[in-house]
Amino acid sequence: MTVYQLPAEMGAFARYLGGMAEHLVAGEGWYGVFAGRDPDGLRACFGGTEIPPWDVVESLLQDLGESPLGAEAARARALHAAAAAAHDRRPGGAEALEERLAAMERERRYAEARADELAARLRAAPHAPDGDRIADALAWAGDDHARATARVAELTARRAALGPDGGRAPAPEPAPASGAAPxxxxxxxxxxxxxxxxxxxxxxxxxxxxxxxxxxxxxxxxxxxxxxxxxxxxxxxxxxxxxxxxxxxxxxxxxxxxxxxxxxxxxxxxxxxxxxxxxxxxxxxxxxxxxxxxxxxxxxxxxxxxxxxxxxxxxxxxxxxxASLPPGRLAAVAGALADAGRVEDCEQLLRQGVARPVGELAGACAALRAEGHQREADALLAAFVRARTPEDAARLAAADPHALIPLLRTAARTVSPARERDLVHALRVAGMAGG
Incomplete structure (x- = not known):
């Protein structure tokens, strides 16, 4: 029986991911999104048999509150680049890389076509009853397209780094914070x-x-x-x-x-x-x-x-x-768009930001209110109660119960009476006055 041993670089990166996993919260943030979409693939990455795309690693660092330009992100990029190079140099690695690149290019084209279709539907009927649903689907299609584009660039750079000698060239430079090719x-x-x-x-x-x-x-x-x-x-x-x-x-x-x-x-x-x-x-x-x-x-x-x-x-x-910016920066961009009269852009930005960790959203809401953008803060909370669970809303309220509970209840009420009742129940279970 042949026992295959992972290259040292892949093992080191797997251990690094394992350390990250100890601090990630199941079901929350991008970690929750990836686990829900592809649990087997995520397990393979944490087990060391697959190398995740850099944008996935970057998003997990974001869940942990790490800056994409900080020292921790630089360390992760170096480990990721070394592991990817070792993965590609294995027997059959070049062929696997070609197959993955072709598949990701197909995914990119599909996501682009899907985004175009949804955008056309939204332009044709901007005030349709299902407008919010279409806008949310468009946001996810945009994320799929952006990630697929970045992954095509990353895989292309990895293929080029193998060179004509089948992988004996030096490892590629780490990808930049955006996940795209340098x-x-x-x-x-x-x-x-x-x-x-x-x-x-x-x-x-x-x-x-x-x-x-x-x-x-x-x-x-x-x-x-x-x-x-x-x-x-x-x-x-x-x-x-x-x-x-x-x-x-x-x-x-x-x-x-x-x-x-x-x-x-x-x-x-x-x-x-x-x-x-x-x-x-x-x-x-x-x-x-x-x-x-x-x-x-x-x-x-x-x-x-x-x-x-x-x-x-x-x-x-x-x-x-x-939508992935730090809370204060997200609020700054939303405020700039609102000040310029680009209200729809501002609201789209806030809708796309509601998948972030609850603590970050509380910070963004506070920053918007401090800058006098109460309307935008309300839009952020309205998108939040539509997309997240009542338990998440209760965790958000805990950041500033006096200010946030009335705002969250108003936002929930605009969705439906049932959503407000669920929120009130979650607040009571969390032991917060006002629930």
């Missing part, structure tokens, strides 16, 4: 607002953005972006103007910030269209993730430009990525 190395990186979101492209390769009608402008209601949620953009534009009158300074800073946002949007969309035309979908996904990490106040301008050139699907992907 961008190509460059000699220098441009800096500054003009090159926001795509500084993986050489400066010499960046022509001026395409001409746009004068009507294209930042659709920002209420003047300039303001407050800490705009990532320091105000401070960057306002330095050294202490002698200028307050009103004049505010107007100047508003114009500068708006111009930066429109220029950044134009350049990002130019780069995105070029990447799409060249079939570099992994790098296009990275660019969208970089946009999510940029100033929230710039996103409405990017949304307008993407829709103007017919890339609405990329905006949907960006919103899905934004």
């Amino acid at each position: 961008a190509p190395a460059v000699r220098r990186k441009p800096r500054g607002a003009r090159y926001a979101w795509f500084d993986d492209v050489e400066e010499a390769q960046l022509p001026a953005p395409e001409p746009r009608p004068e009507a294209v402008a930042l659709p920002m209601a209420g003047g300039a972006p303001r407050g800490a949620r705009f990532g320091g953009a105000d401070a960057a534009q306002g330095g050294g103007r202490a002698g200028t009158a307050g009103t004049e300074q505010a107007a100047t800073e508003a114009a500068a910030t708006e111009a930066d946002a429109v220029r950044a949007a134009g350049n990002a969309v130019y780069a995105l269209r070029r990447l799409r035309a060249q079939g570099r979908s992994g790098e296009a996904h990275v660019l969208l993730c970089e946009a999510v990490a940029g100033p929230p106040g710039w996103l409405p301008a990017l949304a307008a430009e993407l829709h103007r050139v017919g890339l609405g699907a990329d905006w949907s992907t960006l919103l899905w990525e934004a």
Whole structure:
């Protein structure tokens, strides 16, 4: 009887996943989603016989509250890359990789077609009785497409790393935080607002953005972006103007910030269209993730430009990525969209965010209320009570019973009287006053 021994790298990564599993909560967060969708596959990954896609590992780290740019994520990426390389170098590994890549490309095309179909249905009847159900299905189709795109890029990079010698080349570089293929190395990186979101492209390769009608402008209601949620953009534009009158300074800073946002949007969309035309979908996904990490106040301008050139699907992907942001950042993006009058985008973002751990959602709700976005906080709670169990709602209420119990009851009441009764029962079982 032949006993097969796992490569050391795969064993090390399996032990790392096992350590993560000890801190994950069954049935909650992305861990609960993956376990419900593919329990056998998840067990194989934790057992070490399969290597999960990087986006799965990244989502589990998110469940644990780890930053995608932190030291723990970097350690996980290194272990994952080494394990994947060892897996691919095994006898038959190259063939298995080809089969998986072909299957994932089929999955990507199916998810894209499904998302297009659902989006068309939603546009045709935006106020239909089953509109919320279609929107939720569209959100999941968008997640399937984003993950399949990232996995195609990851598998393609792994195949390239094997080389013509059948796997004797060095292991691939760890995937970036988005789960997509790393961008190509460059000699220098441009800096500054003009090159926001795509500084993986050489400066010499960046022509001026395409001409746009004068009507294209930042659709920002209420003047300039303001407050800490705009990532320091105000401070960057306002330095050294202490002698200028307050009103004049505010107007100047508003114009500068708006111009930066429109220029950044134009350049990002130019780069995105070029990447799409060249079939570099992994790098296009990275660019969208970089946009999510940029100033929230710039996103409405990017949304307008993407829709103007017919890339609405990329905006949907960006919103899905934004739904995974840390609580304060999620609230900042939602607030920026609401301030710009993009109410439907804001509500879609909040609906997509309700699969997150309860503690994170409580933080996002508190951040929205602190910024004066009570309507958006209510929308988040309404989506939460529709998608999550009454027991989850009781756990959320425990973060701030005095403020959240009345809001949750109101949200549950808009769903149905039965949902409110179930919530009240769950609150009483949890021992909370007001239930």
